Amino acid sequence: MRTSPDKKILRVLGGEPVWPPPIWVMRQAGRYLPEYREVRARAGSFLDLCYTPELAVEVTLQPIRRYGFDAAILFSDILVVPHALGQGVQFVEGEGPRLEALDGMADLQRLSEDLSHERLAPVYETLDRLTRALPAETTLLGFCGAPWTVASYMVAGKGTPDQAPARLAAYRDPDFFQALIDRLVRASIEYLIRQIDAGAEAVQIFESFGAALPPALFEPLSLRPISQVVGGLKAARPHAKVIVFVRGGGQHLARFAEAGIGDALALDWTLDPAVILPTLPPSLATQGNLDPLALVAGGEPLRKGIDAILAAVRGRPHIFNLGHGILPETPPEHVAELVDRVRRNEDR
Numbered sequence: 315m316r317t318s319p320d321k322k323i324l325r326v327l328g329g330e331p332v333w334p335p336p337i338w339v340m341r342q343a344g345r346y347l348p349e350y351r352e353v354r355a356r357a358g359s360f361l362d363l364c365y366t367p368e369l370a371v372e373v374t375l376q377p378i379r380r381y382g383f384d385a386a387i388l389f390s391d392i393l394v395v396p397h398a399l400g401q402g403v404q405f406v407e408g409e410g411p412r413l414e415a416l417d418g419m420a421d422l423q424r425l426s427e428d429l430s431h432e433r434l435a436p437v438y439e440t441l442d443r444l445t446r447a448l449p450a451e452t453t454l455l456g457f458c459g460a461p462w463t464v465a466s467y468m469v470a471g472k473g474t475p476d477q478a479p480a481r482l483a484a485y486r487d488p489d490f491f492q493a494l495i496d497r498l499v500r501a502s503i504e505y506l507i508r509q510i511d512a513g514a515e516a517v518q519i520f521e522s523f524g525a526a527l528p529p530a531l532f533e534p535l536s537l538r539p540i541s542q543v544v545g546g547l548k549a550a551r552p553h554a555k556v557i558v559f560v561r562g563g564g565q566h567l568a569r570f571a572e573a574g575i576g577d578a579l580a581l582d583w584t585l586d587p588a589v590i591l592p593t594l595p596p597s598l599a600t601q602g603n604l605d606p607l608a609l610v611a612g613g614e615p616l617r618k619g620i621d622a623i624l625a626a627v628r629g630r631p632h633i634f635n636l637g638h639g640i641l642p643e644t645p646p647e648h649v650a651e652l653v654d655r656v657r658r659n660e661d662r
C-alpha cells in the first residue's frame with residue numbers, strides 16, 4: 315500500500331513533525347466502551363470475537379466512529395500467536411488468559427515449528443476488510459507481542475507478577491528458553507509480513523513486560539529478539555513501518571535508537587518526555603505517554619498531563635497516545651476531552 319500524504323501517522327513515522335500531533339490510544343477498542351461490551355456479549359468467547367472478521371471489524375471501527383482517532387488498531391490479541399503455534403489458549407471471564415503452560419524443551423517440541431496461517435486467516439481477512447471500511451485519513455495498524463512478553467505467558471500459562479516463572483526458566487533452562495524466543499522471532503516475522511500484505515500500514519510490537527528483565531537478560535531476551543523481528547520484517551517488506559513499545563524500557567531506549575530499531579519508540583507513562591526526548595535523534599518519531607490513570611481521573615490531572623506532553627513534543631515527530639493501555643474503568647467522555655484538547659492545540 316502506498317503512503318498517502320493525508321495519513322498523519324505515516325508522516326510522523328517518516329520523521330516529519332506534524333502539529334497538532336496525531337492521536338490514537340493503546341487498547342482503544344475495549345471494555346470502557348458500552349458498544350464494545352454489547353458486541354463482546356454476542357460473540358461468545360473472546361477468541362471467537364478475534365476470529366470472526368465481521369465482529370472484529372466492527373469493534374475496531376467503534377473508537378474511530380466515536381473519536382475519529384488517526385489510527386485504527388486491528389482487533390485481536392498478542393496470544394493468537396501461541397494459539398497458532400498449537401498451544402491451548404483460553405480467555406477466562408474475570409480472570410484473563412489461560413494457556414497450557416510449557417515446562418521445557420519437550421513441551422516446546424510438541425508445538426508446531428511454523429504458524430498456522432489457516433488459524434490466523436480470519437485475522438488477515440479482518441485487516442483486508444478494514445482497508446475498505448476506514449476513512450481515507452486513518453492509518454491501519456497491525457501488531458504482535460514481543461517474543462519475551464509472549465514467552466512469559468507461554469511458560470507461566472497466565473499473567474504473573476514480575477513474570478517470575480519465565481525469568482526462572484530463562485536462568486535454569488537457557489537452551490529451552492532461547493529456543494522458545496527463536497521460535498517466536500520467526501513466527502512474529504511471518505505474522506507481521508502477512509499483516510502488512512493484508513493491508514496494515516504500520517505495526518506495533520508490544521513489549522509489555524520489559525520492566526521485569528534484569529540488565530543481563532534485557533539484551534538477549536528483549537532488545538535482540540525485537541531487533542530480529544523488525545529486521546526480518548523490513549528485509550521482506552522494506553516499506554513497513556514499525557512502532558516499538560517497551561514498557562519499562564526507559565534506560566534502554568537510547569540503545570534502540572542507536573541501533574535504528576523501529577521507526578518510532580513508544581514511551582511508557584513513567585518517562586518524562588522533556589528529559590528523554592533531547593537524548594534521542596531529532597528525526598526519530600516517538601509515541602505516548604499520558605498516564606492511563608490521569609485519563610480515568612479526568613479534570614485538572616488530565617489537562618495538566620496532556621499539556622506537559624504537548625509542550626515537550628512540540629517541533630518533533632510525535633504520536634500522542636497513552637503510556638500503556640486504556641483501563642476498562644475509563645469514562646468515555648474523558649477520551650473525548652483528551653482528543654479535543656490535543657486537536658485544539660492547532661494555534662497554541
Ligand code: CP3
Pocket residue numbers: 339340341342343344345354360387388389390391392393405409410411457459473520522638639
Ligand atoms: O484496541 C486494541 O488495542 C486492539 C486489541 C488488543 C487487545 N489486546 C484486545 C483485548 C491489543 C493490541 C491487545 C494486546 C495485548 N493483549 C497485550 C499487550 C498490550 C498491553 O496492554 O500490555 C497483552 C499483554 C495482552 C494479553 C491479554 N489479553 C490480557 C492480559 C488480557 C486479559 C486482561 C483484560 O484486560 O481482560 C487480554 C484480553 C483482551 N485483549 C481484552 C481485549 C479488549 C479484554 C477481554 C474481553 O473483552 O473479555
